[in-house]
Amino acid sequence: MMGPKLLQLCTLLPSTHDTLAARYEVHQWPAEPAREDWLREHAAGVRAVVTGGHLGITNDLVDRLPDLGIVAINGVGYDRVDLDHARTAGVRVTNTPDVLTDDVADLAVALMLNVMRRLPAADRHVRDGLWPSGPQALARRASGLRYGIVGLGRIGHAIAARLAGFGGRIAYSGPNRKQVPHDYHADVTALAAASDVLFVATAASAATRALIDGAVLAALGPEGVLVNVARGSVVDEDALVAALLEGRLGGAGLDVFADEPHVPQALLGLENVALAPHVGSATRETREAMGNLMLDNLDAYFAGRPLPTPVV
Ligand code: DGY
Numbered sequence: 001m002m003g004p005k006l007l008q009l010c011t012l013l014p015s016t017h018d019t020l021a022a023r024y025e026v027h028q029w030p031a032e033p034a035r036e037d038w039l040r041e042h043a044a045g046v047r048a049v050v051t052g053g054h055l056g057i058t059n060d061l062v063d064r065l066p067d068l069g070i071v072a073i074n075g076v077g078y079d080r081v082d083l084d085h086a087r088t089a090g091v092r093v094t095n096t097p098d099v100l101t102d103d104v105a106d107l108a109v110a111l112m113l114n115v116m117r118r119l120p121a122a123d124r125h126v127r128d129g130l131w132p133s134g135p136q137a138l139a140r141r142a143s144g145l146r147y148g149i150v151g152l153g154r155i156g157h158a159i160a161a162r163l164a165g166f167g168g169r170i171a172y173s174g175p176n177r178k179q180v181p182h183d184y185h186a187d188v189t190a191l192a193a194a195s196d197v198l199f200v201a202t203a204a205s206a207a208t209r210a211l212i213d214g215a216v217l218a219a220l221g222p223e224g225v226l227v228n229v230a231r232g233s234v235v236d237e238d239a240l241v242a243a244l245l246e247g248r249l250g251g252a253g254l255d256v257f258a259d260e261p262h263v264p265q266a267l268l269g270l271e272n273v274a275l276a277p278h279v280g281s282a283t284r285e286t287r288e289a290m291g292n293l294m295l296d297n298l299d300a301y302f303a304g305r306p307l308p309t310p311v312v
Pocket residue numbers: 052053054055074075076077078100280281
């Protein structure tokens with residue numbers, strides 16, 4: 001017997017997809033220009049949507065699926081889903097927190113090390129056969145610094161735990177002071193002024209849009225390094241590019257961008273910038289765990305059980 005009808009918007013691990021297809025009647029969201037025809041023919045009866053954190057779902061698509069009951073996000077971020085709209089439409093929303101925390105924190109620290117120790121340039125130095133002609137330019141020490149974390153949630157905590165092994169001093173900002181042995185700055189600019197490396201680990205929302213603006217970058221200064229593993233929207237990307245090009249910021253490690261998969265051309269030639277294509281959670285182990293949690297949420301919804309990780 002076919003399971004409930006489901007629309008899949010994002011790519012999934014083959015193992016996750018196979019399990020999904022065994023339990024549900026899975027339809028793939030077609031590329032344009034085939035979407036209107038697909039909606040006319042198949043929209044009725046779609047009870048679930050599976051999507052990625054970076055994709056979410058448009059309000060228009062929610063409205064075009066009259067039988068939709070749940071949007072299961074295969075990711076932790078839900079900034080691409082209008083939660084108020086989902087509530088009004090009576091649609092539940094779930095995500096996959098916790099299982100990706102360690103990987104994202106690992107990547108944040110890796111990006112810091114890449115920038116401070118100039119590892120992308122070091123790799124090229126060896127591969128391009130430059131080593132016999134001389135040493136690479138000196139890097140900068142990554143340990144014993146002042147580390148600032150914007151957003152001490154799950155991922156921020158995990159970054160702090162890793163940084164504890166680097167010596168130095170950890171501070172953070174966020175809406176509330178927490179029971180932690182780190183310095184608290186209510187104001188992000190003040191945190192940046194007190195940091196050598198500023199990690200952005202806050203959830204994207206209207207409140208955090210362009211939170212890291214020109215003033216924050218100026219406070220971080222020409223020796224400061226910005227690491228962003230949250231969302232591109234949290235940083236004013238134009239201000240970031242300008243600060244890097246003009247030497248007003250020391251460097252940046254970036255996994256997320258304003259208009260993915262497009263990266264500002266100006267960043268590509270900068271030696272003090274380390275780039276990654278939004279891969280914070282992209283390990284086999286974590287993607288499998290995310291897929292399982294997404295499936296658990298769907299299965300719970302259709303079995304009438306409490307959702308393991310509800311957002312709405
Ligand atoms: C997440 O889980 O939100 C990742 O950033 C992928 O979008």
